[in-house]
Amino acid sequence: MKIKNICLFVALSLVFACTKKEENAPTPNGSESSAEQFFGTTAPKHGKDEIWINNREEPQYMDPILAAGVPDGNLAMNAFARLVQINPETSQPVPDLAERWDVLDEGYRYIFHLREGLKWSDGQPLTAHDFEYSWKRLMNPKTGAQYTALGYTIVEGGEAFGRRAVVISGFSKEAAIDTVQKTLEAKGVSIEKIKPKFQSTDLFVFVNGEGKDADDQRTKLINAITKSNALGQGISAKMADESVVELRALDDRQLEVRLVGPLPYFILLSEFTCFAAVPKHVIERIAKENNGDESSWVRLENIVVSGAYKLVKENFKIDKVYEKNPFYWDAANVKTPRIRVLMIETETAAMNAYKVGEIDWTGPHEVPAEQLNQVQNFKDFHNDPYLGVYYYIINHDLPVLNDVRVRKALSLSIDRETITKNVLAGSYIPYGGLVPDGLAGYKSYQQELYNPEKAKQLLAEAGYPEGKGFPKFKFKYDTKDIHRLIIQAVQQMWKKNLNIDVDMVNVEWKVYLDDLQKHNFEIARQGWIGDFLDPYTFIELNLSNSGNNHSNWKNAEFDALVEKSNQESDLSLRMQMLHDAEKIAMEDQAMIPIYLYTKTYMLKPFIKGFYKDYQDHHLWKHMWVEEK
């Protein structure tokens, strides 16, 4: 008897505790008065000289050239200025450290003119030489920058430096590449490709292999030429160094760059954080003091910046305080003197902190899917377009899945509308293309989104009527709630529409990355956030030789079109080529797009100068606190 009573008591008190709590939560569409239009507090807990921002986590790198994830990027882009910035209202590139630039040789060559009197935050002059140093540092493999390829693939000669090619020089006239390749291969060197150096008779030789193997190949190659004179007397070979890169400071205020093609997205790309200037004088001093280890130059006591804000205080994994950099050329227009950046790691904690006013903006965090229903009618909830596509990839090497009809059936039987509406509470946009629309005027190719009848028919044509005999595939995904939620729904849709079963296999993140790299999956999920505002950042994913093409989808026609578009200086022709390429990929169902990302966040109404941004880049220098 007693026990039952106690059980009952416990049960009742739990229910009571919970229902009571329920009443406390404000309901946007309920009986709440109009004063309750905001989810969080509406008066700042700080003065107008300060803004409190969430950065999600302690950055991995503070160095803008090494910056990898979103938390790194957000800090680096505010502390380190580039030549160009994006006007937040028009999304067009406008001058930052450069006051103007000349486009020469039909788009192959650029000269940037830096502003007069630029200074680092320690008062030292900031010159074009700093930019030359910084960009070459980005391309230098020894730096270990994740985005190194963004730099070296666009600048003439950059690839030779970045990928450690061997330079052969001493030819009196243009050498026949075929003959050179044959001669060297006869000496046992495994060659990936040979490229001529720009306006020179020199050749760059790229060898095959990784790590020590590749080094052995390089040594063998250099020995064959210098010691056994394989290509004749007077021909020499050495490792490519930074001098082969066609990038130089003409004087203190002019920077010249030669590109590999008339790349129309170059200026937009140069706004990316990794193209920021870093202080050569500081880095070299630190390296000297620490036996060549330069990594501590970004520590509080050493850091010197070029941008609007300078780090003045930090507590590891708690917060960082930035103050206005008086040496920034546009310091007069930087509105808020202090920015406090907090490292709140979980979404829920960020929402809580926002609610009571401990932060003014939830930052890189999304609003958790389960909470969207609760907050989406509040005025301080925002949902902006975001430059990213969420999609499923299929291993094209596997039987059954390499049948385009099967891939189409899988795609057509996913009800994307239901996923975005019901699973994700309406935050994302169902999508059937590879590239988000509207990038530099680009029109994306869209495929049909949902047609279960057609899907059934296609599957039957492929030999699996009503899903009979269809093998049970494994759907691999990494540990994150949102993927689990979506895949659970997709699993059900495939079951219902096609009568096929898939197993969900959850693997831990680093193992997942490993598996993708090694093509050890059947079906997997992926998301891609664009690096710059041009369709190329998405199209590139499906190139045969792209390191990000995990599905092993290969199409020569697609590759050729994309390659051609890079040499095309007519903008509308180029866009048409990219569109055609996208159509090829989508008609062959290279991947299964699910939705376009949007960015959900909470922002206090008193923060002004905060603009919607397709890349979710929000510069602090535009923001200020408006007092009532």
Add this chain to the structure above:
Amino acid sequence: MQQATQLKETQVQTNQNTIVEGVSFWQDAWKRLKKNKAAMISAYCVLFLVIVCFFGPFILNKFFGYDFSTQDLAYGAKPPTLKHPFGTDYFGRDLLTRTLVGGSISLMVGLIAATVAAIVGTIFGSVSGFFGGRVDNLMMRFVDVLYAVPYLFLVIILVTVIERVNVGSIFDPFNTVSEVLMGLKIFEGRLILLFIALGLVGWLTTARIVRGQVLSIKEQEFVQAARSIGVSNTAIIFRHLIPNALGTIIVYFTLTVPSMIMQEAFLSFIGLGIQPPNPSLGSLISDGAKQMQLYWWTLVFPAIFLAILLYCLNFVGDGLRDALDPKERKE
């Protein structure tokens, strides 16, 4: 005191000679257990919950067509109604069905892992405590090593290895039964891994605690007496030390069951536990905790269910302890 020792002695003697007498110890225990009302009610409660957990989903499926995995996204999460007494979850699935299936999975996980932990831990701990000295030192250092080695890595390795190994067909009958009852195979893939992973760590604390008890008991007079008349080490461990430490072992067992269930929840929380759409009480509660501001019922019902289950298990444990306590035999 003398009496108790003698009692033990006669028991050992008789146990060695006849089987009938040996059974009487358990009969005796059963008699005493029956007298304990709280324990008996709780035991029936547990039995009831077990039956409901294992057969409930089958009945719900037969009569209402509910199952734990089919979604109704348009319906979504709705508070309790007559149709769905526990409400529905985010995917519009009947929460009662999910709680029952989750309950049976958690019961399996908790009981199997805790039993393994109790058996391994008791034997290991009592051997270590009984022999003492160098053996004890070595065995306890082994426990220390296992304690400190990063457990998560073992799980990650296990996951990647087990993903590629097919489990033998000996479990097929169980799987067939569980598929009919609940719509999923119990002994497959990640669930097997859970049993192994939890068993790996569960026994360590039990071993330390039993060793502590044994260190104390073995110095008591009746053990000394048994030694002096030449009872073998094995017999001393199994007939004297373990029965006398049984109280603590059982109490700790009742603590291990929830902690194993919670450990499973933690593994699910970081994504290495049970695989959706399969539910467990732990994963239901951790999902519910995330959504409690909006859908309180997704937390409350699984949590209450777990609390009741653990509560009853606890009383059964207490009752068993009293019933099995050799010192209580005369009363």
Add this chain to the structure above:
Amino acid sequence: MLFFIAKRLVGVVITLFVIITLSFLIIRITPGSPFSQERDVPVEVLEALKAKYGFDKPLHKQYFQYIGNVVKGDLGLSIKYSNRTVNEIIKISLPKTMQIGFLALIWAILVGFVGGAIAAVKQNTKWDYGLMSIAMCGISIPPLVSGPLLILVFALALPWFPTSGWGSWKHVVLPSISLGSVYAAYIARLTRGGMLEVIRSNYIRTARAKGLSEKAVVVKHALKGGILPVVTFLGPAVASIMVGSVVVEKIFNTPGMGPYFVDAAFNRDYFLLMGVVIVYAVFLLLLNLLVDIAYGFIDPRIRFE
């Protein structure tokens, strides 16, 4: 006694060495690399990164180098937090975790021990059932649930405490309650069990028979018996409390050491993970040694061997 401790300390060092070796091996044979990213990283960059951390050398050379560094007190470089050493990270985070842990421990022992003792003395009464029900709730409501609940009530509904973070004494309160409650419940159950064991034993009967007052029986004998299993439990429990709880520190966003056990494992931050494992192992070994010494004081029949 001193000899016993000295001998055990040597054992501690050897055990520690075994733990380091085993962990090193397990960590390094786990699939996945610290440098793998969602975006493809060129091989030349990977090589440079590997060279920076010495991963280009054969494993046994890395091992001996690591052991050498550990002996010198250098735990290496973190990979995830690129310009920080593991020593620095532990130095920053451990004291914070220990503050929470210490508070949690105090209240867990206080509440758990008193509650358990009352329940044991008043066995099978309302007190017993009531207290044990609360204890069972404590056990079945893990920090996973109690953490968000505490935030909901004491930070959002009633703005008494900050929601998360670090800075003042207020930041320590909620996490330590959430962390301590489970331990309090365990301690209560174990205390009750241990005391009942003693209360029923012969020497208590003798004591009672001799006419010793009930109070004296409880205080002099039963409490002592109640302590034994609790002390055993506390050894490893204190070690894990002191190095922090993953769940609690994540929910309250505390910059402590707990989350590294999971995060460093997931990031494959090899040296940071080894660092926290070593800290935990040292705590664990020393506390277990303390427990063994304490046995001797609590129960004189246990001899130091």
